Amino acid sequence: MTGLNDIVVVGAGAAGATTAETLRRQGYDGRLTLLGAEPHLPYDRPPLSKQILTGHWEPDRIRLRAPEAYDRLGIDLRLGIPATRLDRTGRAVELADGSRLRADAVVVATGVRPRRLPGREGADRCGEPAGVYVLRTLDDALRLHAALAGGPRLVVAGAGLLGTEAAVAARRLGADVTLVCPARVPLLDLLGPHAAGLVAATHRGLGLRVRRDRVTAVTTARGAVTGVRLSDGSRLDADLVLVATGSVPCTDWLRGSGVSVEDGVVCDLLSAAGPGVWAAGDVANRPDPRTGRRGRWEHRTHAAEQAMAVARNLLAGTAARPFAPLPSFWTDQHDLKIQVFGDLAGTDRCHIAEGSPAEGRFTALYGAGDHVRGAVAVNMPRQAQRLRTLVETRAAWTDRPPQPTPLGAADT
Amino acid sequence: MKINVDRERCVGAGQCVLAAAGVFDQSREDGLVELLSAEPPQELHAAVTEAELICPSGAIEIQP
Numbered sequence: 215m216t217g218l219n220d221i222v223v224v225g226a227g228a229a230g231a232t233t234a235e236t237l238r239r240q241g242y243d244g245r246l247t248l249l250g251a252e253p254h255l256p257y258d259r260p261p262l263s264k265q266i267l268t269g270h271w272e273p274d275r276i277r278l279r280a281p282e283a284y285d286r287l288g289i290d291l292r293l294g295i296p297a298t299r300l301d302r303t304g305r306a307v308e309l310a311d312g313s314r315l316r317a318d319a320v321v322v323a324t325g326v327r328p329r330r331l332p333g334r335e336g337a338d339r340c341g342e343p344a345g346v347y348v349l350r351t352l353d354d355a356l357r358l359h360a361a362l363a364g365g366p367r368l369v370v371a372g373a374g375l376l377g378t379e380a381a382v383a384a385r386r387l388g389a390d391v392t393l394v395c396p397a398r399v400p401l402l403d404l405l406g407p408h409a410a411g412l413v414a415a416t417h418r419g420l421g422l423r424v425r426r427d428r429v430t431a432v433t434t435a436r437g438a439v440t441g442v443r444l445s446d447g448s449r450l451d452a453d454l455v456l457v458a459t460g461s462v463p464c465t466d467w468l469r470g471s472g473v474s475v476e477d478g479v480v481c482d483l484l485s486a487a488g489p490g491v492w493a494a495g496d497v498a499n500r501p502d503p504r505t506g507r508r509g510r511w512e513h514r515t516h517a518a519e520q521a522m523a524v525a526r527n528l529l530a531g532t533a534a535r536p537f538a539p540l541p542s543f544w545t546d547q548h549d550l551k552i553q554v555f556g557d558l559a560g561t562d563r564c565h566i567a568e569g570s571p572a573e574g575r576f577t578a579l580y581g582a583g584d585h586v587r588g589a590v591a592v593n594m595p596r597q598a599q600r601l602r603t604l605v606e607t608r609a610a611w612t613d614r615p616p617q618p619t620p621l622g623a624a625d626t
Numbered sequence: 627m628k629i630n631v632d633r634e635r636c637v638g639a640g641q642c643v644l645a646a647a648g649v650f651d652q653s654r655e656d657g658l659v660e661l662l663s664a665e666p667p668q669e670l671h672a673a674v675t676e677a678e679l680i681c682p683s684g685a686i687e688i689q690p
C-alpha cells in the first residue's frame with residue numbers, strides 16, 4: 215500500500231462506488247475521490263427498466279448508499295462534473311470545471327452510453343427529434359416514463375435485455391408496443407430455448423407485438439418522430455421510439471492518455487490497464503481466464519465483483535490476484551424472474567433439473583463437451599444457487615442431478 | 627454490527643447467501659432474502675460486509 219496517497223475513481227456507478235467503498239474497507243486511508251458525471255448520488259441501474267420505468271418505485275429507492283455514507287467512509291464524492299482528461303505522466307485527472315486532481319492511481323469506471331441509430335452516432339440528446347429516447351440513466355427513465363402516459367404507440371428498436379424489459383414496462387403502462395427484433399426469438403442466445411420460449415409467451419400474453427426486422431432510421435415531421443423505417447423497406451408508425459441497440463464504452467476522456475482503448479479499456483487478468491490505471495464494470499475489456507476470450511460484460515453483479523477485485527489488487531502490490539468471475543445476470547420479464555449462470559452460447563445439451571417450463575418454473579443445465587457450461591432458473595431463485603456450483607466447477611455432464619423431481623419434493 | 631434487509635429491494639440474486647450463508651438465506655416461496663441473524667458474531671462481520679458490498683440491489687444495510 216506504500217506510496218499511495220491519492221486515488222481517483224472516475225465514474226460513480228455501481229463499479230465506481232463499490233471500488234471506493236472496498237478501498238476503505240480494505241484499510242486504504244489516503245485521499246479518495248469519486249467522480250460522477252451525473253448529478254445523482256450513485257444508484258442502481260437494473261430497476262430503471264423495471265420498477266422505475268413502470269413508476270412503481272420512487273427514485274430514492276435505488277440509491278446504492280445513504281447520502282451520509284460517503285462522508286462516513288471519507289469518500290470525496292464529486293457529482294455533476296465529468297473527467298475530461300487523464301494525464302498519466304503528470305499523475306492527474308482533469309475535470310470539466312477546469313480543476314485538476316492529483317492521482318497516484320486511477321480507476322476507470324465510466325461505464326457505457328447507449329448506441330444511437332446509424333447516422334446519428336454523433337447526436338447528443340438535444341440533437342434528437344422529439345420522441346426518440348434511450349434508457350441508461352435515471353433521468354432517461356423518468357423522461358420515458360412521463361412520455362408513456364396516455365397510451366402512445368411505442369417502437370422499441372432492439373430486443374436485448376434492456377429493450378425487452380422496457381417494452382414490458384411500457385405495455386403495462388398501457389402503451390401500444392412493437393418490439394423490433396432482428397433475431398428469430400428475443401433473448402434466445404442469452405436465455406436458451408426454454409426460458410426464451412416462456413418470455414415470448416409472456417410477451418404475447420401482454421399484447422406486445424414482436425416484429426422480426428431491424429430499424430434503419432427514424433422518420434420525422436416538423437422535428438418530431440412519426441415512425442421508423444425497417445430494413446425490409448417498410449414503415450411503422452410511432453409516437454415514441456426507444457433505441458435499445460447496444461452501447462458504447464465511455465472512454466473519450468482517455469484519448470491521448472496512452473491508455474489502450476479498444477471496445478473499452480483494455481486490461482489484463484488483474485484488471486490493470488497499465489501502471490497506476492485500473493478498470494472496472496461495463497467499461498472494462500478484459501480476458502476471461504475461464505474461456506480465454508476477451509470482452510466486456512455488462513452485468514450488475516460483475517460490476518461489483520470486478521470493483522472489489524480492483525480495489526484489492528490496487529492495494530495488494532505483488533500479491534494481486536487474477537479476476538475470474540462466473541458470468542451471471544438476471545432479468546425480470548413481467549411475472550418471470552430469470553437467472554442465468556455461465557454461458558449458454560455453443561452448448562449442445564440441456565437437462566431440466568427441477569420444475570418444468572410448462573409450469574412456468576424450472577431450473578435447467580446446459581452443457582457442451584461433456585461438461586456443464588451454464589444454468590438457467592425461472593422463478594426458482596433459491597434453487598438457482600445450487601446449480602451455480604455445477605457451472606462454476608464445470609462439473610461433468612454425467613454428474614448432473616437426476617431426473618426432474620416433483621416441485622414440492624425437490625424444494626427442501 | 628446490526629443488519630437491516632429491505633425485502634422490497636431484494637432481487638433474489640442470492641449473492642448474500644454465497645457470501646455469508648449463516649446470516650442470510652433465501653425464502654423458499656419467493657427467493658427473496660431472509661435474515662437469519664440480525665446481530666451476527668464478530669467472526670462473521672467480514673463475510674457480512676462482503677455481502678453488503680456485493681448485493682446488487684443495495685438491499686442489505688449494516689449499522690456499525
Ligand SMILES: Cc1cc2nc3c(=O)[nH]c(=O)nc-3n(C[C@H](O)[C@H](O)[C@H](O)COP(=O)(O)OP(=O)(O)OC[C@H]3O[C@@H](n4cnc5c(N)ncnc54)[C@H](O)[C@@H]3O)c2cc1C
Pocket residue numbers: 224225226227228229230249250251252258259260261262263295296297298323324325326349350351375376464467494495496497511512513514515517542543544545546
Ligand atoms: C436499464 C438497465 C437495466 C439493467 N438491468 C440489468 C439486470 O436486470 N441485470 C443485470 O445483471 N444487469 C442489468 N443492467 C446492467 C447493469 O446495470 C450494469 O452492468 C452496471 O450498472 C454497470 O455499472 P458500471 O458502474 O460499470 O457503469 P455505470 O452504472 O454506467 O456507471 C458509470 C458512471 O460513470 C459516469 N461517467 C461516464 N463518463 C464519465 C466521466 N468522463 N467522468 C465522470 N463520470 C463519468 C456515468 O455518468 C455513470 O454514472 C442494466 C442496465 C440498464 C441501463
Ligand code: SF4
Pocket residue numbers: 631635636637638639640641642643650652657658659680681682683684685686
Ligand atoms: S444479495 Fe441482495 S438482492 Fe441478492 S438475495 Fe441477497 S439481499 Fe437479495
